Amino acid sequence: MMLLFSTTVKASSYTSNVIASVSVGGVCFITTTNTLVNFGNIDPTQGTPVSNDIAFADSFGNEPANILVAGTNWINEPGYGSNTFYVSNTLWNPTSASPGVGNALTLFTGFTSLFDTQLQIAAPNPSFPRTQTQLFVGVNIPGGAPAGPYTQNIVPGYSCLTYPNPFSVQNVIATANVQPACFISLSTNAIDFGSITPTNSVPTANAVSVNDPGGNIPANILVDAGNWISGSNTFYVSNTLWNPVTEPTYTGTPLNLAPNLVDTLIQEPAPIIANPTTSNTLYFGLAVPAAQSPGLYTQNVYIENEC
Amino acid sequence: MQNKNITSTHRLIYFSLALLLISGLTYAQLGERAGPLNFNVPVNGSQTNQWYLINEGNVPINFYIYAEQPSQVPNEITPSIITVPLNGTIAPYSTLIVNVSVSMPANNIPHKGSWSTILQAIETSSSKSTNGANSAQLYAGIAKEMFIASTNAIPITTTTPVTTTVPVVFKPSVYQIVVVISLVIVIVILYIIKKLIDNLKGDKALAGIITKAKLPKKKKQSKNKRK
Numbered sequence: 001m002m003l004l005f006s007t008t009v010k011a012s013s014y015t016s017n018v019i020a021s022v023s024v025g026g027v028c029f030i031t032t033t034n035t036l037v038n039f040g041n042i043d044p045t046q047g048t049p050v051s052n053d054i055a056f057a058d059s060f061g062n063e064p065a066n067i068l069v070a071g072t073n074w075i076n077e078p079g080y081g082s083n084t085f086y087v088s089n090t091l092w093n094p095t096s097a098s099p100g101v102g103n104a105l106t107l108f109t110g111f112t113s114l115f116d117t118q119l120q121i122a123a124p125n126p127s128f129p130r131t132q133t134q135l136f137v138g139v140n141i142p143g144g145a146p147a148g149p150y151t152q153n154i155v156p157g158y159s160c161l162t163y164p165n166p167f168s169v170q171n172v173i174a175t176a177n178v179q180p181a182c183f184i185s186l187s188t189n190a191i192d193f194g195s196i197t198p199t200n201s202v203p204t205a206n207a208v209s210v211n212d213p214g215g216n217i218p219a220n221i222l223v224d225a226g227n228w229i230s231g232s233n234t235f236y237v238s239n240t241l242w243n244p245v246t247e248p249t250y251t252g253t254p255l256n257l258a259p260n261l262v263d264t265l266i267q268e269p270a271p272i273i274a275n276p277t278t279s280n281t282l283y284f285g286l287a288v289p290a291a292q293s294p295g296l297y298t299q300n301v302y303i304e305n306e307c
Numbered sequence: 308m309q310n311k312n313i314t315s316t317h318r319l320i321y322f323s324l325a326l327l328l329i330s331g332l333t334y335a336q337l338g339e340r341a342g343p344l345n346f347n348v349p350v351n352g353s354q355t356n357q358w359y360l361i362n363e364g365n366v367p368i369n370f371y372i373y374a375e376q377p378s379q380v381p382n383e384i385t386p387s388i389i390t391v392p393l394n395g396t397i398a399p400y401s402t403l404i405v406n407v408s409v410s411m412p413a414n415n416i417p418h419k420g421s422w423s424t425i426l427q428a429i430e431t432s433s434s435k436s437t438n439g440a441n442s443a444q445l446y447a448g449i450a451k452e453m454f455i456a457s458t459n460a461i462p463i464t465t466t467t468p469v470t471t472t473v474p475v476v477f478k479p480s481v482y483q484i485v486v487v488i489s490l491v492i493v494i495v496i497l498y499i500i501k502k503l504i505d506n507l508k509g510d511k512a513l514a515g516i517i518t519k520a521k522l523p524k525k526k527k528q529s530k531n532k533r534k
Contacts, residue, residue: 043340043402045363099400143363147341183338183363184447191443208445214363217341222450225443240443259373261425261450284443297441302429304448307341 026162028061030121032169033132037154039176042141045183045214047099050091050138054156054172057132058121061160067119067135068157068166070108074139074176077149085145085273090152090174093136094119102138105154114157114166121158139176143214143276147180182215182268182307191284191301198292201250204243204285210303211279212268219268219305221280222261230295240299241285250285258302268305336363337370337397337430343452344407344426348386349459351413358390358405358451360428362397369396369431372405377422377455384418386411386455390426409455418457426451 033055039048056067069092075084091102094117106115121133137154154172159165187209193202210221223242228235241252244266256262269278282303340359348354362368371394377385389408397403407426411418429448 043338043359043361045338046361046400046402179359180341181338181359181361182341182449183336183361184449185336186445186447189445191445193441193443196441213336215338215341228441259375259427261427286441286443299443300446301443302427302446302448304427304429304450306425306450306452307339 026061026063026160028058028063028065028121028123028158028160030056030058030061030065030067030158030167030169032156032172033057035170035172037137037172037174039139039174041177041179042139043179043181044141044145044147044216045143047091047140048138049099050093050097050102050136052137053096053134054137054154055132055134056121056156056158056169057130058124059130061124063123063161064120065158065160067117067121067133068114068159068168069105069117069135070114070155070157071105071174072108072153072155074150074152076146077151077175080148081146083146083148083150085142085150087152089140089142090154091138091140092117093138096136097138099138100140102136105137108153108155111157111166111168114155114168116159137174139174141176141178142273144216144271144273145178146216146272147178149175149177151175178216180217180307182217182219182305183212184219184303184305185211185213186303187211187279193286196286196288198288199290201287202285203249204241204247204252204283206284207246208282208284208303209279210266210268210282210305211277212271212305213277215268215271215307217307218270219307221264221266221268221282222304222306223255223264223282223302224258224261225255225299225301226258228297228299230293230297233293233295233297235289235292235297237299239287239289240301241287243283243285244280246281246283247285250287252283252285255301258300261302261304337361337368337428337447337449338363339428339449339451340402343454346386346409346453346455347458348409348411348455350384350411350418350457353408353410355406355408358407358426358428360397360403360405360449362399362401362403365399367396367398370394370428371431373427373429374407375424375426377424380419384412384457386422386457388424388426388453407453409453411457420457422455424453424455426453 037052042048071087071090073084073087076082087107088104090105092105093102117135119133119135122131124131152174154174155168156172157166157168191206196202212219225237225240227237237257238254240255241250242255243252266280268280271278338361344356344358346354346356372390374388374390376388379385386409391406427448427450429446
C-alpha cells in the first residue's frame with residue numbers, strides 16, 4: 001500500500017535590527033592660507049586701507065569656530081635699527097574697510113591674550129567639506145615714526161564652539177616700509193601789521209610758528225613773497241623783513257621777490273613718535289616807504305618746508 | 308527787551324564757539340616724501356620722476372605747483388620741466404603723485420650739462436583774515452630740489468687761443484751787441500797778429516837765404532892727412 005503524503009514547506013526568514021551608535025565629537029581645525037602680509041611703502045601719519053586679508057580654512061572640522069587674533073609691536077627689520085611703534089597701529093576688520101576703519105590689534109602675551117573677533121568660520125559638512133573666511137587688516141603709521149622697513153607678527157587663533165580653549169595657527173608676518181617725509185603747518189594764515197604811516201615801521205616781532213606735524217626727517221624752511229599791493233599802488237617786497245629771533249626794532253633780512261625762495265638756514269628738527277610735532281618761529285617786520293600812497297595793502301608770503 | 312538782547316548775545320557767543328569748535332576739528336597739513344628729484348636725460352629724450360604730496364589732515368588740500376624753469380641762455384640747450392597735474396586737490400589722509408617730466412631738446416647746440424632748480428607745491432586756502440589792516444597773507448608750501456644732468460651732451464668749450472708758427476725775429480740786446488763787437492775786435496786783432504807773425508817769419512826766411520849766399524864754402528878736409 002502506498003500512502004502518498006504531500007506537504008508544503010514554506011521558507012521562513014528572520015530579521016532583526018542592529019542598532020549601532022557612535023558619538024561624534026565636535027572638532028574644528030583651522031589653518032591660515034597665507035602667512036605674509038606686505039603693506040608696502042607708507043608715509044608717516046598715513047594709513048593703508050583695511051583690506052589686506054588673512055584667509056582661514058577648515059577642512060577637517062565639523063563645527064563652527066571663532067577667529068581670534070593678537071600681535072606683536074612693530075619693529076625695524078634686522079639691520080635697520082631698533083625703532084618700534086605700537087601693535088595697536090594695526091587694525092583688523094571682518095570686512096574690507098577704508099583707512100582708519102577697524103579694531104586695534106592687541107598685544108600677544110600668550111594664548112589667553114588672543115582676542116575674539118567674533119568672526120566665525122562655518123562648520124564643514126558633507127556638502128561643503130571645506131569652509132573658509134577672511135580677516136582684513138591695515139596699518140596706520142604714527143607721525144614721527146622713523147623711516148625704514150618694519151615687521152610685525154600677527155598671531156591668529158581660533159576657538160571651537162564645544163571646545164573653547166584657544167588655539168593658535170601659524171603666524172602671519174606683516175611688513176611695512178615707512179618712507180621719509182616732512183610736513184608743514186603754520187600757526188596763522190595772515191599777519192596783521194596794523195596801520196603804518198610812510199617812513200614808519202613795525203618791529204620784526206610778528207611771530208609765525210612754522211611746524212612739522214608728523215614728519216620723520218629734518219626740513220629746511222624757505223621763504224619768499226610778493227610785493228605789497230593796494231589796487232594800482234605797490235611798494236616793494238623787501239620792505240618786509242624776516243628774522244629767526246624777535247627784535248624790538250625793525251631789523252632783519254629783506255624778503256625776496258617770488259619766485260625766488262631763500263633758505264632761512266633754519267632747520268625743523270625731525271619729529272619723533274614721542275614728540276610728533278616740531279616747530280620753529282619766524283618773525284616779520286614792515287616799513288612803509290616815504291610818500292607811499294594811502295590804502296589797504298596786502299602781500300603774499302610763501303613759507304615752505306623742504307626735505 | 309533786555310532779556311531779548313541777552314538771548315541774542317548768548318546766541319552769538321554760542322555760534323562763535325561752535326565755529327571755533329568746528330575749525331579745531333578740521334585741519335589740513337601738506338607734506339611730501341623726502342629726497343631730491345634726480346634726472347639723467349639724454350639729448351632728444353625725456354625722463355619722468357614721481358613727486359609724492361601728502362595730505363595728513365581730515366579735509367582736502369587745494370594746491371598749485373610752480374616749477375622754476377632753468378634760465379634760458381642764448382646758443383645753449385636748456386631742459387624744460389612739465390608737471391602733471393599743475394594744480395588740484397589732495398583728498399584727506401591720502402597721497403597724490405605728481406609726475407615731473409624733464410625734456411631735453413635735440414640739436415647740436417652745446418649743453419651746460421647740468422642744472423638745479425626747485426619745485427613748489429603751494430597750498431591755497433579759501434580765505435585769509437585781513438582784519439581791515441595792512442596784512443601779509445601767508446601761504447604754506449612744500450619745496451622740492453631738482454637736479455638735472457644731460458647725458459651724451461655736447462659740452463660747452465671755452466675759446467682757446469689759436470697757435471701758429473711765426474718766424475722768430477731775433478732782436479739782440481745791447482749786451483749781446485757789445486759781446487759780438489768785442490769778439491770781432493778780438494778776431495781782427497788776432498788776425499793782425501798772425502799776419503805780423505807771418506810777415507816776421509817771411510823776413511827771417513829771406514834773411515836766411517841771403518846769409519847762406521854770402522857765407523864761403525867750407526873746404527872738405529882730406530881723409531889721408533891723418534895717415
